[in-house]
Amino acid sequence: MKHVSRFYNFLVFAFLYSPIVVMIVYSFNGIKSRSVFEGFSLQWYKELFNDAVIMKSLYVSLVIAVLAAVISTVIGTLAAVGINSMKGFKKKMYLSVNNIPMVNPEIVTAVSMMILFVFIISKSNTMEMGFGTLLISHITFCIPYVTLEVLPKIRGMDNNIYNAALDLGCPPAKAFMKVVIPQIKPGIVTGFIMAFTLSLDDFIISYFNSGSTVQTLSVTIFSMTKKPYSPKINALSTLLFVTILVLLVTVNIKQMRADSKKKGAKK
Amino acid sequence: MANNIIDLKKISVAFDGEQILKELDLTIEDKEFLTLLGPSGCGKTTTLRIIAGFLQPDSGDVIFDGKLINGVPAHKRQVNTIFQRYALFTHLNVFENIAFGLRIQKKKEKEIKETVTEMLSLVNLKGFETRDINTLSGGQQQRVAIARALAVKPRVLLLDEPLGALDLKLRKDMQNELKNIQQRLGITFIYVTHDQEEALSMSDKIVVMNNGVIQQIGTPIDIYNEPENAFVADFIGESNIVDGIMKDDLVCEFSGATFKCLDKGFEKNEPVDVVVRPEDVDVVPFEQGMLKGKVTSVTFKGVHFEIIVDIGGFKWMIQSTDEQFVGDNIGLYIEPDAIHIMKKSEYSGLYGDFSSFSEEFDELSDVNADSEDADDE
Amino acid sequence: MNKNSKGLQRAMTAPFTVWMAIFIIIPIALVLFYAFTDANGSFTLSNILSIWEYKSTYIVSIELAFVATIICLILAYPLAYSISRMKARHQQTMVLLVMLPMWMNFLIRTYAWMTILEDTGLINTLLKSFLTLFGYEFEGFAMINTNGAIVLGMVYNFLPYMILPIYTVLTKIDKSVIEAAKDLGANGFNVFTKVLLPQSVPGIISGITMVFVPAVSTFIISKLLGGGMTYLIGDIIENYFLGNTGEVNYNVGAALSLVLMVLILISMGIMNRFDKDAETSGGGLF
Numbered sequence: 064m065k066h067v068s069r070f071y072n073f074l075v076f077a078f079l080y081s082p083i084v085v086m087i088v089y090s091f092n093g094i095k096s097r098s099v100f101e102g103f104s105l106q107w108y109k110e111l112f113n114d115a116v117i118m119k120s121l122y123v124s125l126v127i128a129v130l131a132a133v134i135s136t137v138i139g140t141l142a143a144v145g146i147n148s149m150k151g152f153k154k155k156m157y158l159s160v161n162n163i164p165m166v167n168p169e170i171v172t173a174v175s176m177m178i179l180f181v182f183i184i185s186k187s188n189t190m191e192m193g194f195g196t197l198l199i200s201h202i203t204f205c206i207p208y209v210t211l212e213v214l215p216k217i218r219g220m221d222n223n224i225y226n227a228a229l230d231l232g233c234p235p236a237k238a239f240m241k242v243v244i245p246q247i248k249p250g251i252v253t254g255f256i257m258a259f260t261l262s263l264d265d266f267i268i269s270y271f272n273s274g275s276t277v278q279t280l281s282v283t284i285f286s287m288t289k290k291p292y293s294p295k296i297n298a299l300s301t302l303l304f305v306t307i308l309v310l311l312v313t314v315n316i317k318q319m320r321a322d323s324k325k326k327g328a329k330k
Numbered sequence: 331m332a333n334n335i336i337d338l339k340k341i342s343v344a345f346d347g348e349q350i351l352k353e354l355d356l357t358i359e360d361k362e363f364l365t366l367l368g369p370s371g372c373g374k375t376t377t378l379r380i381i382a383g384f385l386q387p388d389s390g391d392v393i394f395d396g397k398l399i400n401g402v403p404a405h406k407r408q409v410n411t412i413f414q415r416y417a418l419f420t421h422l423n424v425f426e427n428i429a430f431g432l433r434i435q436k437k438k439e440k441e442i443k444e445t446v447t448e449m450l451s452l453v454n455l456k457g458f459e460t461r462d463i464n465t466l467s468g469g470q471q472q473r474v475a476i477a478r479a480l481a482v483k484p485r486v487l488l489l490d491e492p493l494g495a496l497d498l499k500l501r502k503d504m505q506n507e508l509k510n511i512q513q514r515l516g517i518t519f520i521y522v523t524h525d526q527e528e529a530l531s532m533s534d535k536i537v538v539m540n541n542g543v544i545q546q547i548g549t550p551i552d553i554y555n556e557p558e559n560a561f562v563a564d565f566i567g568e569s570n571i572v573d574g575i576m577k578d579d580l581v582c583e584f585s586g587a588t589f590k591c592l593d594k595g596f597e598k599n600e601p602v603d604v605v606v607r608p609e610d611v612d613v614v615p616f617e618q619g620m621l622k623g624k625v626t627s628v629t630f631k632g633v634h635f636e637i638i639v640d641i642g643g644f645k646w647m648i649q650s651t652d653e654q655f656v657g658d659n660i661g662l663y664i665e666p667d668a669i670h671i672m673k674k675s676e677y678s679g680l681y682g683d684f685s686s687f688s689e690e691f692d693e694l695s696d697v698n699a700d701s702e703d704a705d706d707e
Numbered sequence: 708m709n710k711n712s713k714g715l716q717r718a719m720t721a722p723f724t725v726w727m728a729i730f731i732i733i734p735i736a737l738v739l740f741y742a743f744t745d746a747n748g749s750f751t752l753s754n755i756l757s758i759w760e761y762k763s764t765y766i767v768s769i770e771l772a773f774v775a776t777i778i779c780l781i782l783a784y785p786l787a788y789s790i791s792r793m794k795a796r797h798q799q800t801m802v803l804l805v806m807l808p809m810w811m812n813f814l815i816r817t818y819a820w821m822t823i824l825e826d827t828g829l830i831n832t833l834l835k836s837f838l839t840l841f842g843y844e845f846e847g848f849a850m851i852n853t854n855g856a857i858v859l860g861m862v863y864n865f866l867p868y869m870i871l872p873i874y875t876v877l878t879k880i881d882k883s884v885i886e887a888a889k890d891l892g893a894n895g896f897n898v899f900t901k902v903l904l905p906q907s908v909p910g911i912i913s914g915i916t917m918v919f920v921p922a923v924s925t926f927i928i929s930k931l932l933g934g935g936m937t938y939l940i941g942d943i944i945e946n947y948f949l950g951n952t953g954e955v956n957y958n959v960g961a962a963l964s965l966v967l968m969v970l971i972l973i974s975m976g977i978m979n980r981f982d983k984d985a986e987t988s989g990g991g992l993f
Contacts, residue, residue, distance in 0.1 A: 068789045075786050079808050079866065082819030085829060089822065097822045098832035138722045145720030157720070160727050163735070168924030168971060170941050171964045174948050175734035178741060178957060203730040206723065223417035226384050229404040230411045231431030231482055235715055238405070245421035266814055266927065271948060284814045288821070288931055300815040307810045315803060 083304060090297035097292055107298040114295060120283040123194075124263055127279060131201035132259040138202070139209025139258075140251055144243070146210070147217045161207045169204075173271040176200050180272065192274025200272040201262045208261060209254035216250030217243075335360040335486060335518050336381060341390035343376055343542075350376045351542045353390070358486075358520065363512050365521045365529040368539035369565070374522045377539075378488050381520065383407045395485070410484035412492045416475040418463045424450075424474055425459040431482035449477035452511065469500045476511070486518040493528065505532055526566045530554065538562050559675035563605040570611075570646045571681050574604035574671070582671060585621055585641055589664060593671035603672040608636070608649040610668030619661015621646075625654050638684050645683040738968075741961035754962035761943055761963065765970075768939040771854060772923035775861035776869075779918045780911065782862070783869035787910075788903070790870075791877035802874065809867045817860050817931045824850040824859075824932070852934030860928040861918075868917035876910030877903070912978050920971055940967055 093102030111117060146157045164172050180196045190196075224246055228238035244251070266281035273282060287296055336358040343351040351373045358364055366374035379385040380392060383404035392399050399407065410431075419427050428449050432442045450456050453473035463471065472492060479487060489508070493501045509532050512519045523529055529536050530550040538545045538553060538561075546558040557563035560571050574584030579594035584604045596602060616622060623641035630636075634649045639660065646662070654660060745751045758765075790801045808816060823829045831847035838845040850856055880903065888902045922928075926941030933939075940963060946953050947960030 068785065072786055072789055075782060075866075076804060078782075078863070079805070082816060082823060082863070083808060083811065085823055086815070086819045097825060098827055098829050138726055141719040142723030145716050145718070145723070148716040157723075160731060163731050166920075166971075166975065168920055168941075168967060170924045170926065170944055171738070171968050172734075174944060174960060174964055175738045176730060177948060178737045178961065179730070179734040181957075182737060199730060203726070206726065210723070221413075221415055221417050223413040223415065224419065226382075226404065227411070227413055227417040227419075227478075228430070229384070230382060230409075231478070232405050232434045233430075234405050235403075237434075239715075242419055245419070248421070260810065264810070264812055266812075281812060281814055284812060284818070285927075288814065288818050296815065296818060300811065300819070303815070304811055308807065311803060311807065311810070315799070319799075 083300075086297045087301045087304070089294055090301040092294055092297075095292065095294060107294040108302075110293075111295045111298045111302075116278075117280070117283055117295070117299065120278045120280045123197075123277055124280040127194075127198055127201055128259050128262040130198055131205050131262040132255050135202045135205035135258045136209050136251060136255045139206045139254060140213050140247075142206070143210045143213035143217055143250075144239075147214060161210050163207075164204045165207050165211075169267040170271075172204060173200070173268045176203065176268070177271045191276075192272065193277045197269060197273045197277055197279070200268050201265065204265070204268055205258035205261055208257045209251075212254035212257060213247055213250040216247040220246050333360045334358065335395055336520075337391075337393035338377070338380070339391040339393065341377070341380060341387045341392070343373075343380070343385065343387050349542055351380075351387070354542070354544060356537065356544065356547075358518060359535075360485075361516050361518055363509065363519045363521065363532060363534045365523060365533040365536045366539060367523060367526060367529040367536050367565075368545075369524055371541075372539040373542040374524075374539050375490055376542075378411070378490055378520060378522050381486070382409055382411050382488050408484055409486040409488055410479040410482060411488040411490065412472075412475050412479055414490050414492070414494060416471045418471055418474055418478070420463045422463070423459070424455070424461045424463065424466070427463065427474055428477045428481050430478060435482070445481050446477075449481045452480065452514075453477045453507075468496055469504065472496065472504065476508075480511075480515070484517065486520060487512075489519060489521045491523055492521075493523075493525075501528075508532065530566070538565065540565075556670060557605060557672060559672055560603050560605075560677040560679075560681055561675070563603075563670075563672065564677075564681040568608050568647055568649075570606045570608065570683075572604050572606075572644060573679070574602050576600045576602050576671060580666075582669065585644065587620055589620065589669055590666040591669040591671060592666055593669075596671070596673075601674055603674060603678050605670040605672060606646075606664055606668055608647040609634075610664065611646070611648045611650075612663040612665075613637075613648065613650050613652060613654065614661045614663045616659045616661045618663070620664060621662040623660065623662065625656050625658045625660060628654055628656055647684045738961045738964055741958050742965045743962075745958060746956075754958045755966070757959055758962055758966055761940070764938055764940055764943055765966075767854075767937060768923050768941070769970075771858055771937075771939070772861065772919050775858045775865070775922050776915055776919045778858070778862050779866050779869040780914065783866060783873055783914065784907075784911075787870050787873040787877055790874050791880075798878070802871070805867050805870050805874075813864060814927065814931075816864060817928055820856070820860055820863065821851065821931055824856055826851065851932060852936050854933070854937055856932040857929050857937060857939075860932040861922040861925065864928065865918040865922055868921075869914040872913040872917065873907060873910040876907045880906050908981060912981060916975055916978060919974070923971070924967060 088100065089097065090107055091103050091105070092100050092107070093104040142157075142161075146154060146161075149157060176196075176199075180192060180199075184190050184192065220243070225238055225243055228242040229235065233241060264281070265279070266285060269279040269282050270285065273279060278286075284296065284299070287293065334357050336356075338354055338356040338358075341351050341354040342349070350371075354373070354377065356377070366377055368374050376385065380387050383399075383402060383406075386400070394408070419430065422430070425446055428446045429442050432445055437445070446459070447456075450458060453476050455470065455473050455477065458466075458470070458474075463474070466474065472495075475492070492508075493504050496504060505528060508519070508521075521529075521532065530553075533550055535547065536550055536553050537547050540561055546553060546562045548556070553562065554566055557566060557569075563569045563571055572584045574582050576582050576593070576596035576599065577588065578598060579596075580591060582589055582591050582593070582602070582604065621641050623639040623646065625637055626640050626645065627638040628635055630653075631649075634651050635653055637648045637650055637654050639646045639648055639662065641662070648662065742754055743750055743752070745753065786805075790798055790805075793801065821828070825831070826847055826849065828851070830850065835845045835847060884902060884906070885898055888898045893901060923939075924941050926939060926945045929935075929937055929939045929942055935942075944960050944963050944967070945951065947956050947963065949955070
């Protein structure tokens with residue numbers, strides 16, 4: 064029984080990872096083929112870094128992801144504190160609105176915002192689809208994830224911690240910054256990371272809301288898939304995969320160490 | 331009135347339409363150890379939070395040291411609180427927790443260090459400065475909470491069931507320690523608890539509350555020996571509460587017999603509630619008893635036996651060092667000073683006899699009381 | 708809590724309230740508005756009625772998404788179960804392994820399958836060279852640009868969304884519950900049907916939602932792996948808004964989006980019926 068389940072797990076993971084492995088292998092292909100591998104080469108990596116369009120869109124993606132993550136973390140965290148203090152219908156209403164972008168198909172969220180932007184632009188001639196609309200749309204779909212990450216942390220916090228700070232002479236706003244924020248920091252950090260990666264990874268929202276002048280990396284990749292095959296995509300994917308792998312593994316090792324340290328200290 | 335530090339005048343509070351405090355008046359003297367005692371939902375924690383400034387009363391005045399402080403926010407009041415679950419700042423170490431209030435006051439680093447060291451030795455936690463809060467035991471966290479509140483030198487310390495989360499042995503030790511600290515520092519302690527034993531052993535003055543109304547204010551001895559009404563008599567210690575009639579001054583009648591007592595000033599033949607503490611009843615041979623009954627249950631308690639005696643259908647509890655046996659017919663003897671007469675009140679007749687008495691029930695309701703307490707905040 | 712600080716906390720929702728009102732509520736209102744008006748802004752039902760033309764598109768989209776969801780469920784459950792029975796440390800690693808592909812860009816993952824499935828792609832090339840060895844003539848399978856490829860793409864992309872919620876509920880099932888069932892005489896099959904399955908319903912439901920919703924509304928997978936042979940609702944909506952292969956018409960596009968949204972809300976409502984503690988799946992009003 065154990066062997067059967069091991070074999071099964073292996074098959075599922077093989078399914079999940081085979082395309083990734085194929086991409087990585089072919090990123091080092093000496094020739095421009097999707098089926099034949101001939102000679103090891105780094106030429107596609109070289110071409111990748113020389114591709115101004117890709118580099119520009121990578122830059123745009125990173126800037127958008129950082130800004131969207133920062134702004135949505137601030138708005139989402141504040142909202143979580145407020146929502147936590149609400150009751151009854153009002154709370155339900157806020158949570159439901161927060162859930163809309165998560166429940167709605169992404170394409171509907173994307174086109175609904177696009178309609179709004181086009182509507183505003185048609186009324187005022189000063190604006191156009193571009194960096195601004197892209198950033199706004201990213202902040203919008205990131206906020207709910209931050210709110211939902213922070214909310215349980217606030218709920219789990221002893222309300223008296225805030226009171227204790229007041230009690231010791233801290234004015235309310237300072238008490239919030241000095242005591243509440245540090246207490247819910249893990250939720251805020253997770254929310255921030257989620258917002259950052261969601262924004263970086265997003266294609267659908269960007270596709271409808273970036274206009275023709277600004278492109279995120281995803282949109283660039285999409286346009287590359289429509290052109291003749293280029294192993295540059297493979298090189299790019301490999302680099303992204305390795306980056307993510309390194310990040311995830313370090314975060315996890317750090318967390319494991321912190322956990323075992325805590326356990327050790329308790330004893 | 332110079333030595334009254336806090337005056338509460340006609341304080342009323344309601345949450346969601348439910349009246350928590352009803353026109354509560356309370357005067358607290360400087361340097362006293364005052365306990366607010368009562369079951370969950372009686373309004374004791376609410377009273378504390380009004381003094382601390384976490385809650386504004388719907389009506390009524392809070393006067394601190396002769397000044398009206400109704401609108402003064404919590405962070406500007408000279409009172410500090412020890413919270414139920416300590417509410418320590420887990421992102422800071424022990425030193426920084428205690429230094430928190432001092433840093434807000436922008437005290438000099440040297441002074442902060444001195445005060446923190448002084449506080450740590452006061453609560454017997456020398457050498458714990460750099461420890462992480464999460465690595466401390468419950469008792470140690472409790473001590474840090476005390477040190478943190480005392481570091482800012484409050485005139486009044488509010489303690490909200492501070493020992494509730496500790497185990498019995500530790501609780502007893504901390505009771506003594508808290509009392510010592512209070513006497514040494516000479517500041518006012520306002521202590522909230524639902525544990526009557528704790529209240530009796532620590533307080534200078536006890537305020538018994540129920541349903542948002544003060545039932546009695548007095549010293550522990552007064553409260554125990556001279557309960558004002560059936561509620562207080564039942565809540566503090568064990569008691570046999572029976573219906574009686576005041577025949578005349580110093581003479582009363584209950585359970586079918588007439589007794590001498592020390593109470594007077596009642597109307598002739600006025601119906602009253604009579605309280606007799608279980609330890610004040612002596613067991614005597616059947617024929618010599620002022621009251622006579624049959625033993626229905628005997629439980630060994632270590633120090634004494636707890637004996638339930640059926641007297642004319644009403645089950646009395648008696649504590650005696652002599653063992654009795656179920657089924658025995660015994661007589662009971664009650665000294666005049668063991669009989670306490672109370673005027674009839676809304677609580678009369680609410681507390682039955684000991685026929686369904688069970689410690690387990692008591693404990694179960696205690697557990698519920700704790701969780702309800704958390705809700706009513 | 709202090710009444711003042713309550714006020715402060717309420718004030719903290721202000722940016723959220725304003726932001727969500729402008730960028731979530733108003734856009735949805737605009738979708739409604741566009742769906743029921745014509746190009747001149749006067750009321751019409753023609754957009755909604757014109758959706759009848761796309762009846763078959765809706766049906767294909769739902770069919771493919773449904774098949775993909777079922778395959779995901781069948782593949783995911785045993786894996787989720789076996790992970791949930793591992794040692795805590797191994798569980799962490801396995802969950803990481805399940806999540807890792809999700810962190811790869813969605814387009815890249817789909818694109819990788821193009822490489823594998825193409826007529827001159829990896830599978831066909833390998834098969835061809837293998838069969839030629841034995842003297843067989845092989846034309847190669849037509850895999851890319853089929854509905855099968857679309858379903859494969861859906862399964863591949865969304866499988867982790869099925870594994871994780873099921874795994875989460877399974878870890879929450881107390882081991883002693885299973886032991887108790889066995890103790891009371893249940894065999895392995897009984898334990899599964901009478902204890903594990905009922906208790907993992909919430910996870911299955913959120914898994915189904917998390918797979919079905921993106922699958923039914925996708926337009927990338929059909930574009931890349933379906934080669935434009937099969938149009939899904941997402942493709943049609945995309946076309947009406949961006950006009951890549953036809954006229955731009957926000958009104959019909961909005962009507963299509965509205966119907967998609969309503970369809971999903973209805974199916975989620977039905978799903979939540981199966982979930983006794985619907986509270987866990989969020990908001991309440993929806």
